[in-house]
Every structure is written in C-alpha cells, then in structure tokens.
Amino acid sequence: MGETWANLGVDLHLETGGDASRHGVRKGLTDALRAAVRGGRLAPGTRLPSSRSLAVDLGIARNTVADAYADLVAEGWLTARQGSGTRVAERVVTPPERAASPRRRGGEPTYDLTPGKPDLSAFPRAEWLKAARRALAAAPNDALGYGDPRGRVELREALAGYLARARGVHADPDRIVVTAGFAHALSILGRVLRARGQRQVGVESYGLDIHWKLLHRAGLRTAPLGFDGLGTVVADLTGGAGAAKAVLLTPAHQFPMGMPLRPERRAAAVDWARREGGLILEDDYDGEFRYDRQPVGALQGLGPEHVVYLGTASKSLAPGLRIGWMVLPAGLRDEALGEKDAAGWSCGALDQLTLAEFITSGAYDRHVRAARLRYRRRRDQLVAALAEQAPGTRATGIAAGLHAVVELPPGTENSVVEAANWERLAVQGLSRFRHPLAAARQGDALVVGYGTPAEHAWTGALAALCRVLP
Numbered sequence: 001m002g003e004t005w006a007n008l009g010v011d012l013h014l015e016t017g018g019d020a021s022r023h024g025v026r027k028g029l030t031d032a033l034r035a036a037v038r039g040g041r042l043a044p045g046t047r048l049p050s051s052r053s054l055a056v057d058l059g060i061a062r063n064t065v066a067d068a069y070a071d072l073v074a075e076g077w078l079t080a081r082q083g084s085g086t087r088v089a090e091r092v093v094t095p096p097e098r099a100a101s102p103r104r105r106g107g108e109p110t111y112d113l114t115p116g117k118p119d120l121s122a123f124p125r126a127e128w129l130k131a132a133r134r135a136l137a138a139a140p141n142d143a144l145g146y147g148d149p150r151g152r153v154e155l156r157e158a159l160a161g162y163l164a165r166a167r168g169v170h171a172d173p174d175r176i177v178v179t180a181g182f183a184h185a186l187s188i189l190g191r192v193l194r195a196r197g198q199r200q201v202g203v204e205s206y207g208l209d210i211h212w213k214l215l216h217r218a219g220l221r222t223a224p225l226g227f228d229g230l231g232t233v234v235a236d237l238t239g240g241a242g243a244a245k246a247v248l249l250t251p252a253h254q255f256p257m258g259m260p261l262r263p264e265r266r267a268a269a270v271d272w273a274r275r276e277g278g279l280i281l282e283d284d285y286d287g288e289f290r291y292d293r294q295p296v297g298a299l300q301g302l303g304p305e306h307v308v309y310l311g312t313a314s315k316s317l318a319p320g321l322r323i324g325w326m327v328l329p330a331g332l333r334d335e336a337l338g339e340k341d342a343a344g345w346s347c348g349a350l351d352q353l354t355l356a357e358f359i360t361s362g363a364y365d366r367h368v369r370a371a372r373l374r375y376r377r378r379r380d381q382l383v384a385a386l387a388e389q390a391p392g393t394r395a396t397g398i399a400a401g402l403h404a405v406v407e408l409p410p411g412t413e414n415s416v417v418e419a420a421n422w423e424r425l426a427v428q429g430l431s432r433f434r435h436p437l438a439a440a441r442q443g444d445a446l447v448v449g450y451g452t453p454a455e456h457a458w459t460g461a462l463a464a465l466c467r468v469l470p
Contacts, residue, residue, distance in 0.1 A: 010049050016058065025060050029068040037077050037088050046088045048078070109426035111461035115256060115403035115449035116208075122371065122455065123318050127363045128354065134361075135353035143349050149337050151178025151325075152349055154356040159325055162359050163311070167287060168297030170304040171327050177336055179324040180347045182283065182312045186211055186248075189281060189308060190218030191339045192332065193246050201281075202247035204232050205438035206257055211248065211283075212435065224435040227442070231259045234269040237278070246279040251299045252287040256433045256447045258397015258405055260296045270299065273306035279332075280307045286401035288316055288368050291376045296400075305329045313355060315402060315451075316368055322347050323355055375402055378450045378458060385462055390469035395448075402451030405430060409470055413444035419468040427465065 014036065017028035036042045048054070051069060055062040069086050072078040080086045135154075143152065150156060156173040163169035179185040193201065201215050205224040212222045223244055226233035231254055237247060249269065251261035261269070273280050282299045290296070300309040304327075312324035328336055358364050379398055386393050386406065395404040408416055413429045420427045430445035453461045 010047065010053075012049050012054060012057070014058070022061070022064060026064050026068055026071075029058070029060070029065065030071050033068065033072055034075075034077055037072075042088045044088050044090045047084075048086045048088070050085065108424070110424040111426065111457060111464050112452050113425065113427045113448050113450065113461055113465060114452060115428065115447050117449060117452045118315050118318065118371070118402060119374070119451055119454060120318055120320075122374065124363065124367045127367065128358065131357040131361060131363060132350070132354040135357040136350060138357075139350075139353055143353060147349055149341050150174075150176065151347075152352040152356065155352040156325075158356040158359040162364070163298070163309070163327065166365075167284065167309075167311075168301040169309050169327055170301060171309075175328050175330065175333055177326045177328060177333070177340065178347065178352060179326060179340070180322045181314060181319070181324045182310055183210065183214060184343075185310050185324050185326045186214050186281070187218065188336055188339045188343065189326075190215045190220055191343075192335045193279070194219045195335070195339075198245055200244040202237055202244040203435060204249065204254065205435050205440065206430070206433045206442065207248075207250070207255060207435065208433065215248075222435070222437075224438040227257070227438070227440055230262055231257070231265065232261060234261075234265045234272065237269070237272045237276075244278075245276060246281060248281045248283065249299070250283045250285040252296045253285050253289075253401045254397075255283075255285045255401075256397070256403065256405060256430065257442070258399075258401055258403070260400070261299070266299055266302065270303040270306060273303060278306065279329075282307050282309050284309065284311045286315060287311070289372055289375055289402060290400040291372070291379065292399045300327060305331070308332065316364075316371070317355075321351055321355070323351060374455075375451050379404065381458075382448065382450050382462060385466055386469070389466040392470050403447055403449045406446040406448050406469070408444040408446065410444055412470055413446070416446065416468055416470065420464070423464050423468050425461065425464040425468065 014029065014032040016025065016032050019025065019028060033042075042048075048069070049057070051062050051065040055065045058065070069078060069080065073080050073086070076089055076091075078086055079089045153173065155178055156176040159176055160171040160173045163171045179188065190201075198220060200221045200223050202225055203212060203215075203222045205227045215222055225236040225247070232249065237244070247269070249261065251266055253260060269280055272278055280299065280303070284298055287296070287298065298309055300307040306329065308329065309327035310324065313321050314324070326336065382404060383395050383398065386395055392409060394407045396407060397403075397405045413431060417427065417429045428447050430442060430447055433447065434441065448465065
C-alpha cells in the first residue's frame with residue numbers, strides 16, 4: 001500500500017520555522033515539539049506520530065524527525081518504548097493563566113436552588129439510549145441531510161399527537177416548527193413582529209429578564225402588565241400596554257409567582273387578540289407538572305389562530321437537548337420559517353428522531369409521570385420543613401411546577417440572599433425577576449427551585465435553606 005495521509009497515523013500540527021538547512025529543520029522541529037509540550041498543547045501521555053508519518057506530513061527527511069525525537073527523549077520531554085511508540089513524558093504541566101473570575105464571598109455554591117432547571121441526574125439515560133438506537137436504525141438516509149426547516153416530520157407528528165392529548169393544543173404537524181429551545185423560538189417571533197411593524201410587546205410584570213432582552217434585541221420595547229392577587233391583569237392590554245399588538249404570557253403556571261391565569265382572564269386575553277388582531281405568545285412553562293389541581297390546558301386551545309404555543313423539552317427532560325417547538329397560526333408560519341432560515345439555528349436531526357421515538361413509544365409519558373411524583377415529594381418535604389423550622393415563612397405557587405415562592409418578612413430579602421451566599425447556597429430573591437418598569441412591587445420572597453438539585457443533594461440543600469430563613 002502506498003504512503004498516503006489516510007494510513008500514516010495521527011495528525012499533529014507544528015510550525016517549524018523557515019530555516020531550510022538540515023540543521024535548521026531539525027532545530028525548528030525540536031523547538032516546536034518542546035514548546036507544544038511545555039505549553040500543555042501536547043498533554044502527558046499523548047502518542048506522537050511515527051517518524052515516517054510525521055516526515056511525510058512535514059515534507060522532511062525521516063532521519064530528521066527521528067533525531068528530533070531522540071533529542072527530546074534525552075531531555076526528558078518524550079519517552080520511547082518498544083511497542084508503544086513515542087509519547088509525551090509524564091510531568092507537571094502548568095496550565096495557561098486565566099483571568100481571575102469573581103467568587104462568591106462564601107465560596108462556590110455547594111447547593112443549588114435556583115429555579116428554571118430540572119434534576120439532571122434523573123435524565124432517563126437507558127430509555128433515551130434505547131429510543132436513539134431504534135430511531136437511528138429506522139431513519140431514512142435523507143434524515144442525515146439538511147432537511148425540512150420546520151424540523152423532522154417524525155417529531156412534528158409525534159408532538160402534534162402528544163400536545164393535543166396532554167395539553168389540549170390544536171396542533172397540525174404542518175404548523176409546528178422545531179426550534180433549538182424557547183429562546184430561539186422567541187428570537188424568531190421577535191423578528192417577525194418587528195418586521196410586521198410592531199414596536200412593543202406586553203409582558204408579565206414578573207418574569208425572566210433573558211426573555212425581555214431577546215425582544216429588545218429584536219428592536220421591540222416591553223411593557224409590563226399589572227399584577228394583583230389573582231395574577232396577571234390582562235385588562236391592561238387595552239390600557240397601559242394598549243400600544244402592543246402582542247403579549248407574552250405564562251398562563252399554565254406563571255413564572256415566578258406560580259399561579260395559573262384565571263379562566264375569565266384567559267378568555268379576556270383571547271377576546272382581546274380576536275378583537276384587536278393581536279397575538280398571544282404562550283410560554284407553557286411547567287405545564288406538565290401539576291400536583292394539587294386539575295390540569296390547566298393550553299390557552300392556544302381557545303384561539304389557535306391568535307396564539308403561538310411555545311414548548312420545550314428543557315424542564316421535562318434536559319435543557320442540553322436544545323429542542324423546542326412552536327405551534328403557529330396558519331398566517332404566521334411562513335414568516336417564522338423565513339426568520340428561522342435567516343438565523344441559521346437548528347437542532348440535530350438524530351436528537352429530533354430520538355425524541356419522536358421517545359414520545360411515540362410511551363417512554364416520555366412514563367418519564368413525566370415518574371418525575372411528577374418525585375417533584376411532588378420534594379415539594380411536600382419543602383412545605384413540611386418550612387412549617388417546622390421556619391414558621392415565619394410561607395410557600396406559595398406550589399400547586400404545580402418545579403419551584404416555590406417562599407414569602408419572607410418585609411425588608412429581609414437581601415439579607416437572606418446574603419446569608420445563603422455565606423452558606424454556599426445558590427438561591428434567588430423575588431425582586432430579581434421584577435420588570436424594571438413594573439408599577440407594583442410584590443413582597444419580599446425567595447424563588448426556590450426545588451427541582452434543581454440532584455437526588456443525593458436535595459436533603460442538604462433543604463437543610464441549608466432552612467438555616468438561612470428568618
């Protein structure tokens with residue numbers, strides 16, 4: 001067999017200098033190898049190419065490479081043993097200096113109760129792997145191409161069936177667009193609204209600043225709606241946020257306050273959209289995790305032509321999958337696809353096929369039911385611990401979801417967050433989620449993500465929380 005790049009071993013990038021004499025080439029190669037080892041680019045134990053292979057790659061004599069290797073073996077930079085080739089010697093390597101990063105005063109957090117994340121240790125690895133194998137075995141060859149910008153048809157069909165059954169969504173596979181998560185979908189919709197001449201979007205007075213920033217980045221302003229003891233005041237759509245023809249809502253489980261949008265307010269929001277030609281962006285936040293009440297169906301079921309339904313696998317499975325979806329009104333689909341294509345974001349076809357198989361096989365339903373029981377148990381343990389160890393506090397918004405709002409005595413939120421910092425407990429105050437333009441301010445509280453810790457860390461996280469509460 002002839003000597004080609006395909007059969008000569010591992011690749012190694014080196015810059016050996018410009019001296020073309022034999023001595024100069026040997027010195028340049030030796031210096032380049034020594035620098036790569038000293039700087040850590042070639043880690044201890046790394047196997048180097050054979051002298052023949054590296055000579056062909058660099059276009060130099062094989063003896064020159066062999067001599068350079070011998071020099072570095074003698075210096076202790078490399079080792080050479082019969083049968084194992086030439087390798088980088090084991091030695092202490094000083095890592096490159098990195099800019100110092102600010103640290104918490106109490107050190108890096110030991111426990112994490114920040115909201116918005118599931119227990120990643122509970123990801124169903126074995127079932128997911130089985131689904132991936134079945135999906136890959138059945139996948140047509142064209143599944144590995146660029147494919148339909150809406151996403152794989154297998155996933156869109158699986159989602160249409162699941163969302164109709166479990167969430168009451170009117171979901172035609174032709175109107176579903178698969179995205180790389182919720183933020184990707186919101187970015188697309190923000191650009192669509194701006195291209196339509198929109199200038200402002202109504203938002204809830206408490207929510208995630210990353211969502212507001214995404215809309216701002218699309219050239220839109222955000223106008224917060226009012227909030228009272230019954231939740232978001234959608235009547236403000238015809239008042240303070242009246243200039244907006246679109247609104248972002250979390251009707252199933254408002255984040256972070258934790259209450260569903262009341263039936264009369266759900267109806268009022270859809271009536272506004274019909275009457276004014278408006279658009280509701282429905283973030284189905286935590287819609288699958290309910291404990292003490294009947295399921296709250298998706299708002300989209302009341303007005304499919306005036307509501308964009310937005311969902312993801314981030315809470316039910318894992319955010320690292322980067323899979324979300326939009327169920328769009330017919331008149332919005334092509335515009336959304338155009339903006340998605342312009343942005344160039346997508347998610348892997350194999351993960352889409354795996355999720356489709358995971359849903360259609362029933363594994364997704366089984367996983368969600370098991371997760372629902374696990375998170376309910378944690379919620380109950382949180383409520384019991386507060387009653388016993390911190391009777392001056394109260395948990396609200398706990399009928400569903402993966403977080404609770406723990407109410408605090410007036411004026412104590414900042415001090416409790418600071419105390420948590422010293423306890424190496426990551427937790428966030430309610431004020432962190434207030435829109436800068438919101439008129440009303442809710443009381444002092446913590447937003448406790450009881451779904452976040454791994455199972456082995458939950459007991460310790462709960463104990464740390466109770467230590468810092470008044």
